[in-house]
Amino acid sequence: xxxxxxxxxxxxxxxxxxxxxxxxxxxxxxxxxxxxxxxxxxxxxxxxxxxxxxxxxxxxxxxxxxxxxxxxxxxxxxxxxxxxxxxxxxxxxxxxxxxxxxxxxxxxxxxxxxxxxxxxxxxxxxxxxxxxxxxxxxxxxxxxxxxxx
Amino acid sequence: xxxxxxxxxxxxxxxxxxxxxxxxxxxxxxxxxxxxxxxxxxxxxxxxxxxxxxxxxxxxxxxxxxxxxxxxxxxxxxxxxxxxxxxxxxxxxxxxxxxxxxxxxxxxxxxxxxxxxxxxxxxxxxxxxxxxxxxxxxxxxxxxxxxxx
Numbered sequence: 001x002x003x004x005x006x007x008x009x010x011x012x013x014x015x016x017x018x019x020x021x022x023x024x025x026x027x028x029x030x031x032x033x034x035x036x037x038x039x040x041x042x043x044x045x046x047x048x049x050x051x052x053x054x055x056x057x058x059x060x061x062x063x064x065x066x067x068x069x070x071x072x073x074x075x076x077x078x079x080x081x082x083x084x085x086x087x088x089x090x091x092x093x094x095x096x097x098x099x100x101x102x103x104x105x106x107x108x109x110x111x112x113x114x115x116x117x118x119x120x121x122x123x124x125x126x127x128x129x130x131x132x133x134x135x136x137x138x139x140x141x142x143x144x145x146x147x148x149x
Numbered sequence: 150x151x152x153x154x155x156x157x158x159x160x161x162x163x164x165x166x167x168x169x170x171x172x173x174x175x176x177x178x179x180x181x182x183x184x185x186x187x188x189x190x191x192x193x194x195x196x197x198x199x200x201x202x203x204x205x206x207x208x209x210x211x212x213x214x215x216x217x218x219x220x221x222x223x224x225x226x227x228x229x230x231x232x233x234x235x236x237x238x239x240x241x242x243x244x245x246x247x248x249x250x251x252x253x254x255x256x257x258x259x260x261x262x263x264x265x266x267x268x269x270x271x272x273x274x275x276x277x278x279x280x281x282x283x284x285x286x287x288x289x290x291x292x293x294x295x296x297x298x
Binding site: 029030032033034036037039040041044057060061063064066067068070071072087088 | 190209212220236
């Protein structure tokens with residue numbers, strides 16, 4: 001899991017558990033906020049694929065997804081946050097904090113987010129649709145193993 | 150306020166109030182998530198300015214802030230969300246949904262976020278510090294007028 005956190009950009013927080021409960025709660029809230037933002041922006045892209053395709057809106061949404069994917073998401077899984085409550089009891093399964101396979105799942109997600117941003121930059125609806133499908137696959141792979149239903 | 154929403158990239162949602170309460174709640178949650186993500190990433194930059202300066206971490210955080218600033222934030226203030234609960238009762242004051250000055254406040258924020266991302270790209274701590282201060286000023290300007298204490 002240390003390797004997973006390193007891939008996700010986490011260094012200090014991976015080895016230094018929080019001293020204060022408030023920090024745990026703030027981190028769990030930030031984690032939940034990150035996924036909410038991902039959902040909001042994938043929702044925008046989905047709506048544009050199903051209806052009128054506004055290339056600019058799709059591009060800004062894809063850029064936001066890519067930026068969040070590249071942000072310090074590993075720090076959002078810092079020690080102590082396994083049982084944090086946040087805005088609601090965390091849905092992250094214990095395996096999300098211990099399984100080495102998280103490295104690959106996270107790497108796949110970041111790559112797919114980059115590919116989607118590149119496709120959105122190109123402005124071709126079919127290319128965006130294909131890249132969006134690939135991204136969805138990486139989301140599902142993580143949800144299947146590491147998120148409670 | 151229509152002009153403000155247009156500046157923020159909102160078109161459809163600005164003129165079409167939600168049909169379902171769930172959509173209002175989801176939008177308020179996304180709004181709260183957006184600001185939580187902004188706070189999380191400004192926190193990363195603040196910590197790097199106060200302690201060891203990791204240029205790469207600062208850059209990814211600044212990029213995330215800029216991406217969120219450029220995302221469809223106007224849609225997060227869609228009609229019906231003035232009184233949404235979300236994760237907690239919204240702190241957005243009624244004026245945030247009606248005041249034409251929001252246009253300028255929002256524009257200033259986006260410009261400052263871009264300037265911070267550019268400074269972070271350059272990797273110079275003093276330049277980042279100055280741009281971060283400017284960004285903080287635009288946050289405060291909005292909080293002073295449009296967010297409940």
